[in-house]
Amino acid sequence: MDYETLDYNRHRWNRMLLNAFWFILLISILLESLYLTISAVPTDEFIIRYIIRPTLLQLGILLLTETGLRFLKPRYQDYVIIFASSLLASIIAYVHITINFLLIALFLPVVVSIFYFHTRKLVFALSNTLLTVYFLYFFNDELNSTVTLVGLTTITVMFLSFSLIAWGVMLRGRELMAHLKTYFESNQQLLVKTIWMDKLAKMDALTELYNHMTFHEYFEKLIEQNESNGLPLQLAILDIDNFKLVNDTYGHRAGDAVLQRVSELIRNKTCANDFVARYGGEEFAILFTDKSEADSLVVVEELRQEIASAPHDSLHGKPVTVSIGYAAYESGEGKEIFFHRVDEALYAAKSSGKNKTIIAAGRPIEIQLA
Numbered sequence: 001m002d003y004e005t006l007d008y009n010r011h012r013w014n015r016m017l018l019n020a021f022w023f024i025l026l027i028s029i030l031l032e033s034l035y036l037t038i039s040a041v042p043t044d045e046f047i048i049r050y051i052i053r054p055t056l057l058q059l060g061i062l063l064l065t066e067t068g069l070r071f072l073k074p075r076y077q078d079y080v081i082i083f084a085s086s087l088l089a090s091i092i093a094y095v096h097i098t099i100n101f102l103l104i105a106l107f108l109p110v111v112v113s114i115f116y117f118h119t120r121k122l123v124f125a126l127s128n129t130l131l132t133v134y135f136l137y138f139f140n141d142e143l144n145s146t147v148t149l150v151g152l153t154t155i156t157v158m159f160l161s162f163s164l165i166a167w168g169v170m171l172r173g174r175e176l177m178a179h180l181k182t183y184f185e186s187n188q189q190l191l192v193k194t195i196w197m198d199k200l201a202k203m204d205a206l207t208e209l210y211n212h213m214t215f216h217e218y219f220e221k222l223i224e225q226n227e228s229n230g231l232p233l234q235l236a237i238l239d240i241d242n243f244k245l246v247n248d249t250y251g252h253r254a255g256d257a258v259l260q261r262v263s264e265l266i267r268n269k270t271c272a273n274d275f276v277a278r279y280g281g282e283e284f285a286i287l288f289t290d291k292s293e294a295d296s297l298v299v300v301e302e303l304r305q306e307i308a309s310a311p312h313d314s315l316h317g318k319p320v321t322v323s324i325g326y327a328a329y330e331s332g333e334g335k336e337i338f339f340h341r342v343d344e345a346l347y348a349a350k351s352s353g354k355n356k357t358i359i360a361a362g363r364p365i366e367i368q369l370a
Contacts, residue, residue: 010074013115014081018065021088025058028092054095061087078116079124085112086128093132097142103155106132107162114166117173126163130156204278206256207263215277215285222275222287223335233329234288234296235338237346238266238304241321241354243282254314261312262320269303293328300326301357308355323349327360 032051039046061084068080089108096102109125136143137152147155202214210218225231240246240262247255259282266276266284275287288296304324311317325346329338341360349358 010077011069014069014077017081017112017115018062018069018084021062021065021084024088025055025062028058029055050095054091057091058088061091078118078121082109082112082121082125083128085109086125086132089129090132090136094136094140097136097140103133103136107159110159110163110166114169114173117170117177119167119170122163122167122170126159129159133159207259207278209263209267209284210275210277212277212280215275215279215287218275218277219287219339220335222289223329223338225289226329227331231289232291232293234291234293234327235329235342236286236288236296236300236324236326236357237279237342238262238284238286238322238324239346239350240282241323241350243320246315246320250315254312257314258312258320261310262307262322265307265310266303269299269306296328297326297357297359300324304355304357321355323354324357325349325360326357 029051032054035050036043036046039050041049065080065084069077072080086106086109089105092105093102106129109128110122113121113125133152133155137147138144202210204211219235222231222233226233240258243255243258246258259278263276263278263284266286270276270286271290273290275289277285279285286300288299291299304322308319308321310319312320323346325342325344325348327338327342327345333341345358345360349356352358
């Protein structure tokens with residue numbers, strides 16, 4: 001697993017770490033100011049030695065780090081942050097070299113490297129820490145005189161031990177991230193399967209339209225919306241004429257091809273807000289929700305004419321026709337009565353010659369096509 005390519009915001013974390021360094025600088029100034037009130041060192045000397053000089057050094061380091069984050073490539077920015085933490089810790093330890101326990105501040109780069117979950121950066125941080133310890137020991141007389149070689153060895157072992165613990169934390173973090181990645185991938189696959197199964201449960205496999213059950217679920221909701229909000233609602237039921245003859249003459253595979261072609265023509269003619277379903281067998285249902293009655297009638301009649309003129313390869317180029325029953329919902333009539341009215345209109349279209357659209361109650365359609 002390549003942890004360099006994990007989906008985390010490197011710039012955000014580096015920004016947070018650098019903000020923490022600025023906070024450390026402010027805390028250092030505050031603590032030095034408090035020590036000024038109890039220190040036996042002359043005030044002018046204390047201010048220059050413990051406040052102004054280290055503050056300017058740390059300020060320069062932080063400004064250079066800010067520049068690095070702005071202009072360096074992302075892969076170098078982590079190392080800049082670690083190196084900056086090492087320099088800041090070195091200044092703190094050097095300024096108070098007689099206070100041995102402040103050497104623990106040199107462990108700051110190792111702590112910072114843990115944020116990146118990368119062994120190479122931990123090694124880089126530990127190298128900075130040990131180099132700083134040895135540099136201070138061999139080139140600072142005060143530290144050299146107060147810390148023996150045994151003490152230096154102890155400090156080294158302590159830093160190595162802490163670094164091993166940090167490495168263990170990083171390994172545990174990697175395990176957790178790998179587990180989370182596997183978990184999320186599994187959840188994603190499960191979600192895709194759930195969506196796919198839900199789609200299969202709602203769709204007709206042959207025509208890729210909604211199925212009978214989904215039509216009635218949606219139908220009921222649209223009627224509720226019409227009753228409560230006045231949502232426009234019209235229903236058209238289409239039935240392919242003489243479809244049994246098609247199956248008997250050309251075979252069921254040809255019949256399936258006809259169903260697919262008719263469903264394609266319906267999809268192409270309707271819009272996203274129209275609900276189209278294969279109601280059963282050779283019957284299709286269309287619910288219109290965003291059109292006036294006149295506009296939806298135009299769509300229905302144009303669709304009937306397009307179907308009647310479309311050749312079918314499976315029928316040797318011959319077309320099929322559809323009969324259509326149509327009605328607009330009347331407030332208060334309910335689902336069953338509304339559907340029954342449209343179904344009766346469809347029956348009237350079939351029994352009066354086929355290949356026509358009949359509005360519920362048997363009134364012939366009278367619309368002007370553009």
